[in-house]
Amino acid sequence: MGVIRRAGMFVLQVNPILCDGFGHCAELAPELVHLDEWGYPIISHEPVPMADIGAYESARYAERGCPRQALHVAKVNAPAAITNVAMTPQKPVSRGRRPL
Amino acid sequence: MIAPRTLPRLFAGATNRPLSLADHEEMFKPTGHVTSLRDELDASGLIGRGGAGFPTTRKVELLSHQRGHKFVVVNGMEGEPAAHKDNRLLSTNPHLVLDGAEMLATMIGASRIAICVARDNPTVVNHVERAIHERARRNLRGPGIDLHTPPWRYVAGEESALVHWLDDNESLPQYRPGRPHILRIGRGPTLVDNAETCANVGLIGRYGAEWFRTLGTHDHPGSAVVSVTGAVTRPNVLEVNVGTPLSTILATAGADPNPQAVLLGGYGGAWLRGDQINTPYCNESLSAFSLSVGAGVIAVLPRQACGVAEAHRVVRWMAHESARQCGPCAFGLPALAEDLLAVVRGGRDGVEAIARLRDRCNVIEGRGACRHPDGVVRFVRSSIDVFAADIDNHLRGAPCAGARSNQRFLTVPALEHEEDLIWE
Numbered sequence: 001m002g003v004i005r006r007a008g009m010f011v012l013q014v015n016p017i018l019c020d021g022f023g024h025c026a027e028l029a030p031e032l033v034h035l036d037e038w039g040y041p042i043i044s045h046e047p048v049p050m051a052d053i054g055a056y057e058s059a060r061y062a063e064r065g066c067p068r069q070a071l072h073v074a075k076v077n078a079p080a081a082i083t084n085v086a087m088t089p090q091k092p093v094s095r096g097r098r099p100l
Numbered sequence: 101m102i103a104p105r106t107l108p109r110l111f112a113g114a115t116n117r118p119l120s121l122a123d124h125e126e127m128f129k130p131t132g133h134v135t136s137l138r139d140e141l142d143a144s145g146l147i148g149r150g151g152a153g154f155p156t157t158r159k160v161e162l163l164s165h166q167r168g169h170k171f172v173v174v175n176g177m178e179g180e181p182a183a184h185k186d187n188r189l190l191s192t193n194p195h196l197v198l199d200g201a202e203m204l205a206t207m208i209g210a211s212r213i214a215i216c217v218a219r220d221n222p223t224v225v226n227h228v229e230r231a232i233h234e235r236a237r238r239n240l241r242g243p244g245i246d247l248h249t250p251p252w253r254y255v256a257g258e259e260s261a262l263v264h265w266l267d268d269n270e271s272l273p274q275y276r277p278g279r280p281h282i283l284r285i286g287r288g289p290t291l292v293d294n295a296e297t298c299a300n301v302g303l304i305g306r307y308g309a310e311w312f313r314t315l316g317t318h319d320h321p322g323s324a325v326v327s328v329t330g331a332v333t334r335p336n337v338l339e340v341n342v343g344t345p346l347s348t349i350l351a352t353a354g355a356d357p358n359p360q361a362v363l364l365g366g367y368g369g370a371w372l373r374g375d376q377i378n379t380p381y382c383n384e385s386l387s388a389f390s391l392s393v394g395a396g397v398i399a400v401l402p403r404q405a406c407g408v409a410e411a412h413r414v415v416r417w418m419a420h421e422s423a424r425q426c427g428p429c430a431f432g433l434p435a436l437a438e439d440l441l442a443v444v445r446g447g448r449d450g451v452e453a454i455a456r457l458r459d460r461c462n463v464i465e466g467r468g469a470c471r472h473p474d475g476v477v478r479f480v481r482s483s484i485d486v487f488a489a490d491i492d493n494h495l496r497g498a499p500c501a502g503a504r505s506n507q508r509f510l511t512v513p514a515l516e517h518e519e520d521l522i523w524e
Contacts, residue, residue, distance in 0.1 A: 015275045016426035017469050036463050040427035045466075074277070 009047035009076040012059045016040075018070035028065045029058035047076040101129055101307065104314035108339045109323050110299050114192040118227045121234045124195040130306045137207050138164075141301065143309035145321050150175060150259075150294030151366065151395040152471075153383060156301065159291060162280055163208040166289035170210035172243070173266065173285075174201045176217045176224070176295040177250065179257030180366040181417075181513050182397045185325040186295040187224050188337040190217065193299070194231035198245060200298030203305040205243040208291055213245045214266055218252035225249055251522040254367075254421035258470045259283060259292040261423070266290075269524045272423045273470035296325050296396075316342035320382045324393060328353035330363070330400035330509045343382045346398070350377065355400045361407060361486050363510070365394020367414050368475020370482035371407070405509050406502030407487035408494060411480065412440035417512045418476045423523070429473040432464040436480055444503055446494040454491065457484065 012032050014025075021039040025032075032055060034042045048055050056073075063071045102112050113119060113127040134140050138160070146156045163170065174197060176186040190197060201213045215232075217225050225247070232245050248266060255261050256271035263283040265271045274283075283290045293301075300322055304312045316322045324342045326349060329335040333354035340349050346362065361371040370391050372379065379385050383392050401407060419433035439460065442453035461477045468474070484491065490500055 013277055015277070015469075016428065016467060017273075017275045019427060021427050036428065036432075038427055038431040040431075040467070042463065042467070072277070 008050050010050055010056060010059065011045065011047050011074050011076055012043050012062065013072045013074050014041055014043055015070045015072070018068045020068050020070075022067050024065050024067060025062040025071055029055075029062035031055055032059055033062065050075075101131055102303075104307075104311050107315070107323060107341060109303060109315070110189060110196065110296070110325060111192055111339050118191055118231065119193045119195060121195055121231070121238060124193060128196065128199075128303075128306055131308070134305060134308050137203055137305055140304050140309045141207070144304045144312045145309075145319070146297065146300055146304060146312070147320060147383075148294060149296035149300070149324070149396065150257075151368070153392055153394075156293065156297055159293070160204065160207050162282065163210075163289055163291045166208075166282060169212075169286075169288040170205075170208055171266075171285050171288050171290040172201050172205045172208070172210045172213045173259075173262060173290055173292040174198075174213065174215040174295055174298050175257060175259065175262055175292055176215060176228075177252070177257030177262065178218065178221075179252075179254045180327075180395050180397055181254075181511050182329045182363075182399050183327045183366060183395050184335075184337050185327050185396050187221055189295055189299055189325065190224050191227045194228050195235070196299045196302045197295050198231060198235060198298075198302075200300065200302030200305070201245070201293075202242060203301050204291060204293060204298065210291065211243055213243050214248050214285075215245060216248045216250060216262055216266070218256070219249035220252040251524070253423075253521070253523065254418065255423050255470060255472050256523075258472070260470060262292060263290050265524075271523050272425055273468075273472070275469045317380075317382045317384060319384050320393070324381070324396055326381075326396045326398050328355060328398045328400070329511055330398075331356040331359060331402035331405070332400055335511075340381065342393075343380045343385075345378050346372070346381045347377045349381055349398065350400060353398075356402045358403065359400045360403045360405060361401045363397065363399035363401065364391050366397040366475075367418055368472070368479060369394045369397065370478055371401075371486040373486055374403075399510055401509055404502055404505075405507070406444070406500050407483060407490055408440065409444050409503045410508065410510050411483035411487070412437060412444050413508065413512050414510060415440055415476060415480060417515060418472075418479075420515050420518075422472060423470075426468045426473070428464045428467040432460060433473060433476055435460055436464070436476065440480070440483075443491055443494055444499070446497050446499055450495045454484070454495065 026035045059073045141157045148154045178186045250265045260274040261271050267285045313321045320342050327337050359374045416437040419437045422429045424430040439453040439457040442449045464473050465477045
């Protein structure tokens with residue numbers, strides 16, 4: 001079930017006005033963030049698939065670890081990356097109350 | 101009524117005093133066949149004259165779906181030091197601009213109009229104030245018009261900075277993660293349009309889209325107001341037909357007939373080489389050289405000038421005008437200016453600097469909250485390309501005569517001390 005939730009893409013966004021170049025994000029998410037010569041983050045605008053759990057986790061770490069709270073993990077509504085989920089037929093899961 | 105296919109349009113009936121409301125209404129009599137403003141604006145294909153070239157009708161469309169207490173902001177800030185078109189327009193016919201703003205307000209259902217003129221231009225402020233008073237006596241209904249006078253800064257004319265000033269008295273650009281982003285004053289959605297765009301809307305609302313399209317090209321209709329500076333007999337503001345060859349415009353302005361290069365679009369724009377000045381002045385033709393009309397600045401650089409030295413002066417000033425909010429802009433632009441200085445001085449430092457300059461351009465691009473750093477990067481890149489031969493001479497230790505002389509051609513304001521910059 002966890003795999004279904006990870007369909008889709010995300011982008012790590014930085015608010016350049018808030019960012020003061022502490023550089024924590026480059027420590028916490030080295031696969032997503034590089035620092036320029038002045039210590040400010042360079043982040044790719046390319047969406048990363050949610051299925052890349054390591055990248056997503058470190059993006060979340062960077063988001064929470066930013067001392068200026070300048071980072072934001074944005075979910076992108078791109079055509080969902082098809083993982084091996086759709087192959088097996090699944091029972092519809094009802095959330096909340098069951099219909100009477 | 102102004103006959104179709106004639107110029108001047110926006111400057112029709114212009115004298116050295118602003119037109120009074122009665123004279124203005126006499127000069128620009130509506131023909132009365134315009135029934136739906138929105139349809140006419142759609143059909144006219146008007147693109148914004150502030151620099152970005154965004155279709156006005158798309159903005160209006162976006163805002164008309166919003167709810168709340170809406171605002172129309174007329175941007176007459178004239179951030180470019182080489183441009184004078186908004187000032188000229190507001191001091192020859194402020195009523196046309198206000199008419200356009202009122203039409204935009206009707207289209208989106210806005211209840212207030214804010215017209216913004218930099219307080220460093222007291223004459224223009226006076227003219228606009230007087231025009232607003234004249235109208236207040238005439239019509240009591242309709243949206244209320246307020247005059248606002250933010251301090252003049254290069255980025256203060258950027259739309260989010262302007263809205264920030266109106267909202268919170270700070271001329272600083274805002275962070276807008278998703279585009280299109282709706283700017284707000286308080287909670288009210290805000291439509292920001294350049295003064296020239298508003299004046300054009302005023303014409304379209306009177307005479308219709310068909311009349312408007314009799315000038316200009318298919319994708320870029322209408323007339324354009326250009327400010328010609330640099331190596332000209334007299335810096336001037338002209339209204340031209342979009343699609344006129346640039347050489348004709350330069351000849352009308354009395355410019356150097358054989359320039360080294362021409363800067364188009366303002367200090368965030370790019371250079372056109374002197375041998376390409378027969379290109380028509382419209383976005384379709386200029387996009388082949390990855391240029392655009394921008395804010396209507398045409399700055400002529402003569403043969404005896406040193407392009408690199410001029411570029412350095414401009415970039416140094418642009419770096420100084422950064423709002424210093426975003427790191428890549430606050431630190432990157434001064435670094436670009438230093439690199440350009442090293443190139444002007446030449447030698448081994450210059451060789452290193454030119455390689456570093458390209459890398460830094462790639463690093464800085466697209467990383468500010470507003471487009472200020474992107475504009476500077478575009479200007480630097482185009483300077484490196486267009487003045488490549490000159491740069492080679494500088495690096496070989498044989499700088500051109502222009503670099504050794506003290507003659508400079510582009511208008512760059514004096515640098516103020518950093519603590520003296522007024523942002524609110």
